[in-house]
Amino acid sequence: MCYRYTMPAYIAQSYPNPARLTREFFPACLRYNGIIWTICTLEKQPMKLSSRAHDLFAAFQQSGCPVCRLTNDSIHHYLFSLTYEFVNKPPTHEAIRAARGLCNSHGWHVIEQFNNTALGIAVLYEGLIRNMLKDMGSVKPGDGRRQLSKAAGALAARAECPACTHQATTEDHILRNLLDHMDQDEFAAGFRVSAGLCLPHLRQALERPGQQAAKAVLVAAQQDIWDRLRADLAEYIRKNDHRFNTTEEMGPEGDSPRRAIDGMSGMKGIR
Numbered sequence: 704m705c706y707r708y709t710m711p712a713y714i715a716q717s718y719p720n721p722a723r724l725t726r727e728f729f730p731a732c733l734r735y736n737g738i739i740w741t742i743c744t745l746e747k748q749p750m751k752l753s754s755r756a757h758d759l760f761a762a763f764q765q766s767g768c769p770v771c772r773l774t775n776d777s778i779h780h781y782l783f784s785l786t787y788e789f790v791n792k793p794p795t796h797e798a799i800r801a802a803r804g805l806c807n808s809h810g811w812h813v814i815e816q817f818n819n820t821a822l823g824i825a826v827l828y829e830g831l832i833r834n835m836l837k838d839m840g841s842v843k844p845g846d847g848r849r850q851l852s853k854a855a856g857a858l859a860a861r862a863e864c865p866a867c868t869h870q871a872t873t874e875d876h877i878l879r880n881l882l883d884h885m886d887q888d889e890f891a892a893g894f895r896v897s898a899g900l901c902l903p904h905l906r907q908a909l910e911r912p913g914q915q916a917a918k919a920v921l922v923a924a925q926q927d928i929w930d931r932l933r934a935d936l937a938e939y940i941r942k943n944d945h946r947f948n949t950t951e952e953m954g955p956e957g958d959s960p961r962r963a964i965d966g967m968s969g970m971k972g973i974r
C-alpha cells in the first residue's frame with residue numbers, strides 16, 4: 704500500500720530551507736511520534752479546537768510568543784472599547800478613577816496606537832483628575848501632617864489598572880486553552896515549530912494547577928524550541944567572529960538576537 708503525506712502549510716512555511724527541514728523538523732517528528740514513518744503514514748484526524756485554540760494555532764505560524772500575540776490583540780481591542788465605545792459609561796469612569804488611571808504600559812498603548820481616542824482620554828482623565836483633587840482636599844503652604852496625609856492617601860489606587868485585570872484574565876484563558884489542546888498531535892506539532900512561549904508565559908503556564916501530562920508535552924516542545932534558538936544564536940556569533948574571517952551571509956539566524964529578547968522578555972509592551 705502506498706501512502707502519501709502532505710506536509711501541513713504551517714510546517715512548510717516554517718521551513719523554506721529543505722536542509723533545515725531535514726535537520727530540525729524530521730528529528731522533532733522522530734522524538735515526538737516514535738518513528739518517522741509513523742507520522743508519514745498516519746491518516747490525518749481533523750483537530751477539535753475551541754475558538755481560542757484555533758486562534759492559537761494560527762498564531763503558531765507567526766513570529767513571537769503566541770500567547771503574547773493574542774493577549775496583545777485582546778488588550779488592543781479592550782483599550783479601544785474602553786476609550787471609544789464605552790467612554791461615557793459610568794463603570795468605565797469608576798474603573799479609571801479607582802485605578803488612578805491606566806498603568807504606564809497601557810496608558811502609552813492608548814496614546815501611541817490609536818488615532819481617534821484622544822477625546823475619550825480627555826473625558827476619562829478630566830473626571831479622574833477632578834475627583835482626585837476633590838479626594839485630596841485643598842492643601843496650602845504651611846498646612847500640617849493631617850492635610851498632607853489626606854492628600855497622600857487620595858493618590859493611592861483603590862483598584863488595579865482595568866487593562867491589567869483584562870490582561871491577566873485573557874492570559875489565563877489562553878494558557879488554559881493551550882494546555883487543553885496539547886494532547887492533539889497536530890496542535891502540539893504546530894506549537895513545536897512555532898517561536899514557543901516567552902519565559903513569563905511559560906512560567907505562568909506551569910503555575911496553573913493540574914494538567915501534568917499537557918505540561919510535560921509543552922515543556923518538551925519548548926526545550927526543542929530553545930535548543931534551536933540557542934543554535935541560531937551560536938551561529939550568529941560564529942558568523943560575527945572575526946577570527947573565522949567568514950564571508951558567509953546571514954541566514955535565518957540573522958534575527959536570533961531579537962528572537963532571544965522576545966523569548967526571554969515577551970513581546971514589547973506585554974509587561
Ligand SMILES: [Zn+2]
Binds near residue numbers: 768771772970
Ligand atoms: Zn508571551
Ligand SMILES: [Zn+2]
Binds near residue numbers: 806808864
Ligand atoms: Zn495596565
